[in-house]
Amino acid sequence: MLDLPEFKITDLKHNENDIRIYVEKKDKPDICPKCGTVEPRLRVHSSRNQEVRDKNILDKKVGLIYKRKRYKCMECGSTFYELSDSIAPKSRLTNRLRDYIAEQSKRRSFIELERELDISNVTIRDIFLEEMKYNLECGLDIETPSIIGIDEIHIQREGKHRKQAWAVICNGDEHTIMDILPNRNKATIVEYFRNLRNPENVEVVTMDMWSPYRDAVYETLPNAIVVADKYHVLRIANKVLDTLRKSYKGKLSKEQIKALKHDRYLLLKREHDLKPLPDIAFRDAWFNEIPELKVAYELKEEFFKIYDSKTKEEALRRYKEWKLKIPPDMKEFDEVIKSVEAWKTEVFNYFDYRITNAFVEGINSTIRAIEKQGRGYSFDVLRAKIMFCINHKVERPSYGEGVFYDMKFGGFNRFNPSINMRTKDYGVPFDDIIEALNEGLL
Template structure:
């Protein structure tokens, strides 16, 4: 799959449509050949490939890609989830605040707990703070605007992660801009909600934060965040059950950049096949003993059981994120 359909058709002297049909049969064969283990903790996310958002299902526990689909429509999610034969094994499903995902999971996996990924929630606090920063630019000199733009990453970092120089710069900005100080403190306090392992304490911290936020001059900047938490309260606070998060989000961003770089000339179906059906990328567990196969062999041939070669099962968890990124960076896919 290193050449486009047109290139292959020209090199072997057949019609491009023939090559497409051969590829279609190849994909169907690989779909049957590779059956990834059903995740206990399923992630639903999206990845932009060829300028469109595509559904990506992940195994959070194993940090692997379980499947990729051409779109993230509710019907597509429902169809794919319904194809998982042992879907009752799935305990938790993480996602962003996209209602079609939630509706699909509630329809096909009513037993599973939905968890909104904390990353998407706290990111809204950063966006609110950055909006306040932008609103203050009108009252600054051009030099101040450029400096604040260049140093905005300091505002978005957690305070305890700042070095001495960054702490000094932060204190300088907040000391000169009270509105920015208030918005920054609200951001930090919102992050603080998720630092506790205690769900009751988390609820209490949010209640206190919400009251302070709605009484502040920054309430308009944070209104989208407050509305989101109000609308998705149960799913957001389900985070405290297992503290599950799509920790591979940055991995997805890296994959997007690399796939878009090498994706020119390829269709989505080809890129999907190059990712999912490349066995070098698969994360597998060492073979484990298959007692049912062993017992069956013993039942039918007591004296020749050692000749049976299907006693061991190798679990395949899907495409390993870290291996995929390394191969993409080397152009080896």
Template sequence: MNILNIPSLKVTKTELKEHGYEIWAEVANPPDFCPNCGSLEAKLSKFGTKRQLFMDLPIHGKRVGIILNRQRYLCKDCGSTFREILWDIDDDHMCTVRFKEYVQEQSLKRTFTSIADELGISEGTVRNIFNKYIDFLETSHQFVTPRWLGIDEIHILGKPRGVIANVEENVLVDLLVDRNKETIIRYLSHLPDRVGVEIVTMDMWQPYRDAVRQTLPNAVIVVDKFHVVRMANLAVETIRKNIRKELDAKQRRQLKNDRFLMLKRRKDLTPMEQIILDSWTLNFPRLKQAYELKEAFYEIWEASDAKEAQERYTAWQASIPDGMRSAFSDIIKAYGNWQHEINNYFTHRVTNAYTESINGLTRVVNRMGRGYSFKALRAKMLYSEGLHKKAKANYKKSVELMYNMFTYQRPEIEEQTVTLGTDISTLIKRIEEGSL
């Protein structure tokens, strides 16, 4: 009985040792051609052997090592030598092909240490197999370049990482090792069909804008309103903290507990929340002014077009009391530096689904960070099974249209599928479930 169930190998001896199975084997069928010269009628003679150990998947829960006395042959036609060809063996990693494929599959699900412990190999071997597997996945997974591209960042393993997304489809296209200008330029400059990128959404990070201007000639840059309006919340927080210093201990605790009310839109307050907020703003006029300024700033984004939005912003800026200008200075500065890109939002509005998805991913992504390198986390997020969103693309074949009084031949259509990227909502769900 061939305990290995590998057709190309013939088992000659099986021993159960302390740490697992030791299986001796030989090649089932000797070579009948020379792989160097390609001769099918070459005269081959044995030219020595070399004992090699190859790892295989566990049997009965025990580790398996295959010991093979591998024959070397001499081709008398071309004079070259070669080792027996092992179709089911991966020579680079000294293991069976199925062993390597198992490590590849598991490396996207588990830590390298746990895989190494299970199979009786070093963590370095797992890492080497993983790295080569990722190189393969990089070339075999080609995501479609988005018409509407999003550049953002999320913190992974304590560092901000560049995020490339398809805004229209709400999918993750790539994760970059950092968000530096050089990194973004290098990525964008190698995008297939980059001239087809029409819109790029980003936050107000100068390196992003510089990189897009340098690499995407046809793209309109749009600042998502989320990145602007949250600055109004930060300004309110600054004023609230300054007022809090003037309160006694009990009032300070209460104002801290009620801080979320200051950040909530008036239209979203419950009747009780409105009463609580009114009690604070009635007793502290500066708090009321700050809240009203925040609400007025949000209302700018309800403008129907860029012209109306600019008029609303100009009026809003003029309404800021001198004593509060320092708290809102970051908004004023940002608007001055990014006015054109901010106003582009009113022509090209980013969907809430995309913004909420990026925020949701930021919230959960580090739950999967323990024990993984950034490269491993990136691979899990981009290449794990069941995450990809696909679309159908139709391509017309070259066919002749025939028109006459008797016949009309319609062009044939070949339906193909393209991969858009990782569906962000599915990714978040998998992370929350702990299944990634």
């Protein structure tokens, strides 16, 4: 029943949910740890009960009451507690339960394990991080792609954002996560890029309008072009329109204010995505009520249409024309102009490369779901769960690649290190992360 050969069972108790097994070691120690005498004369000096948790049996939680004896060596007069192969001296878990948690925590949520074993989330986390210690210290050796996407993830905690956002670095060629960084500071991003294998391989980096990202790229990636994410730029225009909507409250009744808030999606959606009935009809009714709202909406639509341009030159011309259409009393659109002007090169680089950051932002929602499912994973836990507990996309050398050598005749000396026989690691595929989340493996 127990399958721990060093112990004998002296008593057993159980109830509907738990089993309590009383055990003690069968044999005396065969050496004194104090004087080193082999097969010394020993007598029991005292004992204490050490209660430890063990793996469940038949879905019941198991506790061992281990009577750990303290011996007196008659050869040297010293006393010592016996040691167990199954239970560490001060542990509250058997070694095999600790191993079980270490293995299961790689592929299951901490909450699920906590429910199964009735062991605290903190204990499970500590065991997991100890298991991941080698990986976390050694780091990753990921291939450098031609396209990199950078975005940050804000994790909610008790209704508020964490103080520090985490940066997510993605491979735009392979749609994989290369790494997750503990913050989005320039120094952190610079250090990461400087440690890339072949940083000269990077041709394009997509990002939102966060200056430390841009500065880090220009400082460390000699051949990279920065592209400001199209959707981030467009969100600024939508934000301005929504701000203007709120500013017109003084012209409306309480019922109208509530109705306009409900209908705000009619303003934020592209015009070509609206249905003639009822969407456009409701929208136009608001325009009749608030003519200024129509002007703001049309400015938003014209700004969006800049991204329909076929060339960078056309986009620049349309942007210039758009600025001239802004009425003097709509200062709110200055926020759009200010943002674009500060990132003008990077904003209009889009029209040369047509690359967005959407592939990165899509995986961020999955990361948030993983964190929520794990009930507040720390940065180290979440990073380890994603980067070390899901299979990476790798490319191994094909059979026959490289130099063959005869091991019997000193062939090791003829090994040619210039031949690239290294396994290439591209990071963790987005699809595999989503699949692991859906199957409850994180």
